[in-house]
Amino acid sequence: MPLLLKAADPAAITTAAQRLAAGSLVGMPTETVYGLAADADNATAVHRIFEAKGRPADHPLIVHLAAGDGAQGWRAGVDHYARDVPPFAAALMQAFWPGPLTLILPRRDGVAAVAAGGQDSVGLRCPSHPVAQALLSAAAAQGVTGVAAPSANRFGRVSPTTAAHVAEEFSALADEDLLILDGGACPVGIESTIVDCTRAHPVLLRPGMVTVAQLEAACGQPLRERDEAAPRASGTLESHYAPRAKVRLMDAKQLRAAFQVLGSDAKHIAVYARSTFETARGVPRRRMPDDAAAAAQELFAVLRELDATGVNLIWVETPPEDQAWDGVRDRLQRAAA
Secondary structure: OOEEEEOOOHHHHHHHHHHHHOOOEEEEOOOOOOEEEEEOOOHHHHHHHHHHHOOOOOOOOEEEOOOOOOOOOOHHHHHHHEOOOOHHHHHHHHHHOOOOEEEEEEEOOOOOOOOOOOOOEEEEEOOOOHHHHHHHHHHHHOOOOOEEOOEOOOOOEOOOOOHHHHHHHOOOOOOOOEEEEEOOOOOOOOOOEEEEOOOOOOEEEEOOOOOHHHHHHHHOOOOEEOOOOOOOOOOOOOOOOEOOOEEEEEOHHHHHHHHHHHHHHHOOEEEEEOOOOOOOOOOOEEEOOOOHHHHHHHHHHHHHHHHOOOOOEEEEEOOOOOHHHHHHHHHHHHHHO
16 A cells, blocks of 8 residues: 655645655645646656556646745746746746646757656646645655656546545555645645646637636737647546546436436436526436536535446536536536537
8 A cells, every 4th residue: 555644744744755765656636626747857767657547658747836925936947947938838837837837848858758658748737735735845855856746546537635545546655656745635626737838929728716817917919729839738638537447428408307217217427517497316426516616615525425326427507607616517528428
């Protein structure tokens, strides 16, 4: 079993930083989801991430940076990995870092090639979670400039938002192979917004809880939609974030009608919905919050909980067509793909 330590203990942070410097893996809480972390400049350590997750080696990872001292303390880390930072990208960093925003930038030659999936671009993020920042700062003191950390789950499955989720995903790993820092439940709950900054204009690659309107206001440019020229980025495959049970998105009218037809034959189905309607007795059911941020915070935990009941299907009420719900809608669409 992986070694699980309480992040509130300063000794645990020191031990985790030493593990990273030695090339080992660490389960790290962030404000979005838990990450499976390794020294981004250690190719052997980064290969361990791909192996543990069962992730294709050409599917890039996001490199996490310490906030450092001052208003732009992350700049040294950015300059280490990126060979160019356009003004609109700098404006986004200033507005949203530390926070749940990843920027794809032109990668400097000779750094983080494995973490970048072999691309000439690299994804950078400065997380706001205090445990993540404590670990990143302690690791920096050990010579680790940046930490590659995709979500700490098997590739394509539901992302983890608690330390227990991480331990469950990687229960086969020994304590010397994986240390998990328990920093509690992640407050945001879905992965970061990703913006491609490798061209003359910003391109939205993955929606999150930083909205398009917020991004455009900060950088002074409209965001363009993903196109064929966009670099590969984390969490952008059509099918992703999937539980074992099949997820189906339905509006409230469809859900009501389906349960009326099925009646007592619906016991192999679980429901996650905002609307109220009659279901058969014994159907596992969770109410989706009316607030997008609250729904995002619990989304992956609810999918895991409903999946654990052993149902074959999870029926989810389609989120509202509102920009605040874009990140939640994106994760559910990929889970249902």
